[in-house]
Amino acid sequence: MGPLNQALTLFLSLLVEATPFLLLGVAFSSILAIWVDERALVKRLPKHPALAALTGSLFGCLFPVCECGNVPVARRLLMQGAPSAMAIGFLLAAPTVNPIVFWATWVAFRDQPAMVFWRVGLTVIIAVIMGWLFSTQKDLRPFLQPAIARAMAPPAQATAVESSRSSGNDLLSGGTFLLQGQGQTLKLDAPFAEVMGAVAVLPQSASDKFRAVLEMMLQEFRELGAVLVMGSAIAATVQVAIPREWILALGQGPITSILAMMVLAWVVSICSTVDSFFALSFASVFTSGSLLAFLVFGPMIDLKNISLLLTTFKGPAVAYLFVLAALLTFVMTLAVNLYTNW
Amino acid sequence: MSSKVSRTRQPLPPLAHALDRWAWGLGMVLVAISALLILLGDHSTVRVQSFSWQSSTVGAENTALVLTFNRPMDPDSISADGNLRLTPPLPGRISWAGRRLVYTLDGPAPYGESFTLSLTEARDRLAKPGSNNFEPFLGNFESRDRAFAYIGTEGDEQGRLVLVNLSQKGAQTLLTPANLTVLDFEPYPLGDRLLFSAIPTQDALTGVLDPTLYTVTTGLLPRPPQDPIAIQQAPAAPSNAAPGTITEVLSGGEYQLLAFDLAPNGRILVVQRVNKSDPNDFGAWVLSEDQDLHRLSTEPGGEFLIAPDSETLLMLQGQGTAIIPLNAATTGEAEQLDFLPEFGRVFDLSSDGTTAAMVDFNQNNPDRRFTESLVLVNNQGEETEVLNVDGGISDAQFDPTNQIVYALASRVLPGEDYQEQPFLAAVNLDSQTMVELLTLPPQTQATMAVAPDGLALLFTTIDLSSNAATGEPIWLLPLFTTTADRFAAKPTPTTPQPLPYQGLQPTWLP
Numbered sequence: 001m002g003p004l005n006q007a008l009t010l011f012l013s014l015l016v017e018a019t020p021f022l023l024l025g026v027a028f029s030s031i032l033a034i035w036v037d038e039r040a041l042v043k044r045l046p047k048h049p050a051l052a053a054l055t056g057s058l059f060g061c062l063f064p065v066c067e068c069g070n071v072p073v074a075r076r077l078l079m080q081g082a083p084s085a086m087a088i089g090f091l092l093a094a095p096t097v098n099p100i101v102f103w104a105t106w107v108a109f110r111d112q113p114a115m116v117f118w119r120v121g122l123t124v125i126i127a128v129i130m131g132w133l134f135s136t137q138k139d140l141r142p143f144l145q146p147a148i149a150r151a152m153a154p155p156a157q158a159t160a161v162e163s164s165r166s167s168g169n170d171l172l173s174g175g176t177f178l179l180q181g182q183g184q185t186l187k188l189d190a191p192f193a194e195v196m197g198a199v200a201v202l203p204q205s206a207s208d209k210f211r212a213v214l215e216m217m218l219q220e221f222r223e224l225g226a227v228l229v230m231g232s233a234i235a236a237t238v239q240v241a242i243p244r245e246w247i248l249a250l251g252q253g254p255i256t257s258i259l260a261m262m263v264l265a266w267v268v269s270i271c272s273t274v275d276s277f278f279a280l281s282f283a284s285v286f287t288s289g290s291l292l293a294f295l296v297f298g299p300m301i302d303l304k305n306i307s308l309l310l311t312t313f314k315g316p317a318v319a320y321l322f323v324l325a326a327l328l329t330f331v332m333t334l335a336v337n338l339y340t341n342w
Numbered sequence: 343m344s345s346k347v348s349r350t351r352q353p354l355p356p357l358a359h360a361l362d363r364w365a366w367g368l369g370m371v372l373v374a375i376s377a378l379l380i381l382l383g384d385h386s387t388v389r390v391q392s393f394s395w396q397s398s399t400v401g402a403e404n405t406a407l408v409l410t411f412n413r414p415m416d417p418d419s420i421s422a423d424g425n426l427r428l429t430p431p432l433p434g435r436i437s438w439a440g441r442r443l444v445y446t447l448d449g450p451a452p453y454g455e456s457f458t459l460s461l462t463e464a465r466d467r468l469a470k471p472g473s474n475n476f477e478p479f480l481g482n483f484e485s486r487d488r489a490f491a492y493i494g495t496e497g498d499e500q501g502r503l504v505l506v507n508l509s510q511k512g513a514q515t516l517l518t519p520a521n522l523t524v525l526d527f528e529p530y531p532l533g534d535r536l537l538f539s540a541i542p543t544q545d546a547l548t549g550v551l552d553p554t555l556y557t558v559t560t561g562l563l564p565r566p567p568q569d570p571i572a573i574q575q576a577p578a579a580p581s582n583a584a585p586g587t588i589t590e591v592l593s594g595g596e597y598q599l600l601a602f603d604l605a606p607n608g609r610i611l612v613v614q615r616v617n618k619s620d621p622n623d624f625g626a627w628v629l630s631e632d633q634d635l636h637r638l639s640t641e642p643g644g645e646f647l648i649a650p651d652s653e654t655l656l657m658l659q660g661q662g663t664a665i666i667p668l669n670a671a672t673t674g675e676a677e678q679l680d681f682l683p684e685f686g687r688v689f690d691l692s693s694d695g696t697t698a699a700m701v702d703f704n705q706n707n708p709d710r711r712f713t714e715s716l717v718l719v720n721n722q723g724e725e726t727e728v729l730n731v732d733g734g735i736s737d738a739q740f741d742p743t744n745q746i747v748y749a750l751a752s753r754v755l756p757g758e759d760y761q762e763q764p765f766l767a768a769v770n771l772d773s774q775t776m777v778e779l780l781t782l783p784p785q786t787q788a789t790m791a792v793a794p795d796g797l798a799l800l801f802t803t804i805d806l807s808s809n810a811a812t813g814e815p816i817w818l819l820p821l822f823t824t825t826a827d828r829f830a831a832k833p834t835p836t837t838p839q840p841l842p843y844q845g846l847q848p849t850w851l852p
Contacts, residue, residue, distance in 0.1 A: 136364045
């Protein structure tokens with residue numbers, strides 16, 4: 001099989017594997033946007049950054065999405081005004097802390113059941129630390145893509161609706177506008193999230209809401225689906241360019257095995273729902289800590305979902321997420337390898 | 343407004359935001375911790391993470407134990423005749439599957455013993471020469487009790503199931519009540535229960551024969567190991583400790599129970615029944631754990647036996663033996679897998695299911711008329727005759743290692759009166775050599791049962807010339823005199839020992 005064929009196979013398999021979860025993610029995100037009143041939501045959420053991050057991490061149990069489906073939901077949480085600690089906690093932990101992944105890891109590592117608890121425990125700890133870190137930034141908008149930042153309420157100020165539905169001042173700027181009642185306009189060529197934020201309060205009856213959810217799902221899926229195609233193509237190309245054997249040759253010692261498995265997790269971009277079976281095939285020759293690193297780091301950041309993250313966060317924020325999640329995983333699994341007999 | 347413009351136009355100073363500062367700070371701290379961890383070195387120990395037989399009760403079907411290490415190991419650092427030690431010794435071979443060491447026994451562990459496994463030193467694959475960070479391991483397990491059951495013939499035991507546990511100094515337990523007369527029985531795979539057919543004792547006197555199937559607990563509670571490499575998992579560990587608890591499985595109703603066989607996995611039961619009011623309504627029925635009783639849609643037949651895979655049935659049909667899939671009962675179509683026209687009886691199948699011990703009555707061979715042959719037929723269709731006698735062959739059983747077949751046969755004594763003399767023979771399947779282990783008095787009928795660990799067999803005899811069918815004890819015949827003989831599969835004739843029990847159909851618990 002030539003490299004092109006191989007890349008195409010990898011690309012299609014990544015896409016086929018990720019698409020249903022992305023669809024699930026945009027479905028949850030749209031339902032969250034249409035059905036859940038953001039003010040009520042924000043009021044009920046814990047204010048303390050650590051608690052908020054922990055709540056976000058455990059949200060995965062409600063929204064069982066993998067790392068392709070969590071981006072739209074995390075983005076929606078940010079736009080709905082949820083604390084940033086919570087959105088980051090959800091973003092990093094939801095692909096692991098959910099019933100499907102529990103079960104899959106349990107089945108795969110039947111003779112090492114502790115793997116499930118280590119995996120979930122370390123993921124939650126890393127998600128809470130990262131959530132806390134992001135909560136130090138009171139106004140996260142400088143780190144978000146402009147479209148998201150605009151749709152997002154500034155801290156303790158007006159809601160997204162007002163930023164988009166103006167009282168006519170926008171007529172001074174260019175663009176396509178829809179004239180609303182009472183002299184209000186809606187800017188139609190504004191970024192999608194902004195428009196949806198603006199119309200989200202409109203549907204009242206259940207059937208209207210249902211239609212709005214469908215429309216929003218379609219829009220978001222089109223937007224993120226295209227990004228996913230790009231991400232999968234990049235991941236497939238890198239996998240063909242850097243053969244797995246090279247990565248595995250990094251080493252099998254207590255330190256090098258962790259590095260090898262983290263690089264492998266990043267490159268293969270495999271979904272968190274099935275990655276434990278993939279990791280199992282390395283269980284015979286790699287240390288437990290390195291398998292753990294694969295299972296913890298892989299679902300947080302990988303080559304395929306970096307492009308999805310870039311639809312929400314600006315470069316520096318993605319870099320912080322990536323580098324710090326990697327460092328935290330490395331330090332923790334290194335401690336596991338060097339100090340535990342597990 | 344002016345400040346806003348300047349903020350967007352001019353580049354921000356490095357680390358202008360709180361997040362930048364905290365992120366860089368955390369990054370530095372983490373790099374420092376990593377460096378510290380690496381400098382402080384490896385403090386973990388290499389150890390055995392799990393031992394598949396730890397604190398469990400193994401039986402003859404458990405042929406391999408598995409040690410799982412927490413690190414990939416250096417295979418050369420562990421050897422079967424060196425640091426990996428089983429006490430008492432159980433010869434075997436080591437193989438590796440990643441971090442798992444698999445030790446395959448050469449033969450089943452002798453029953454009724456406790457074993458320890460010790461591994462004092464070993465190295466992981468990346469260990470530096472001279473480093474000793476292995477945590478010595480000591481495990482223990484035991485083999486099942488050496489026990490058998492029989493149908494009593496004397497006094498209080500008459501018609502009742504009796505359990506004898508040789509590992510507990512031959513303690514006897516009456517399992518069934520006096521108001522039931524047991525006709526036939528078969529043990530479940532762990533020996534925790536027996537399946538038996540019985541009639542009320544008052545019916546035994548009137549001659550009404552309408553048996554019901556029951557199970558009875560034996561009080562033995564083996565803890566089977568969870569074998570990580572087995573394809574089929576062992577049956578769940580039994581929980582009922584009280585011996586003699588009886589549960590009805592199948593009552594006669596409008597059918598009369600004729601015969602039954604329990605699958606080796608204990609989950610499927612085949613019964614042969616006939617309609618009491620319509621003798622043409624006759625055939626085999628299947629009762630499984632997850633399905634109600636249903637008819638096996640095949641020709642009615644005679645004797646039958648479920649194969650070791652618990653999925654196929656061997657049944658005498660017409661002049662030969664048919665092999666029928668048991669799951670066909672669920673799909674409704676019972677297509678015969680095979681038909682062996684020459685063989686009139688199947689005695690036993692090897693535990694791996696590849697070979698059957700069958701009898702050829704030699705009806706198609708004029709030179710050998712009136713002789714019987716014991717033939718081994720394997721799943722490739724190859725037939726090997728291992729024994730030919732001018733009397734009859736009444737039983738044949740494989741030993742658990744499938745290296746020997748034991749046969750109970752008879753030869754005709756010269757003279758005017760027709761007299762048959764039974765004998766017990768062992769045939770080594772590799773060398774095709776036969777050893778006669780025992781010769782019994784003429785005109786006796788004998789039964790035999792090979793122990794699950796293959797070290798001994800039980801037999802009974804009934805003197806056909808006298809009418810008194812009782813008074814003969816159950817005999818125990820040790821099969822090997824030395825361990826070397828055992829592993830070479832060379833049984834030697836020894837003197838049988840009479841046991842202080844009298845009864846029919848002595849059967850070892852698996």
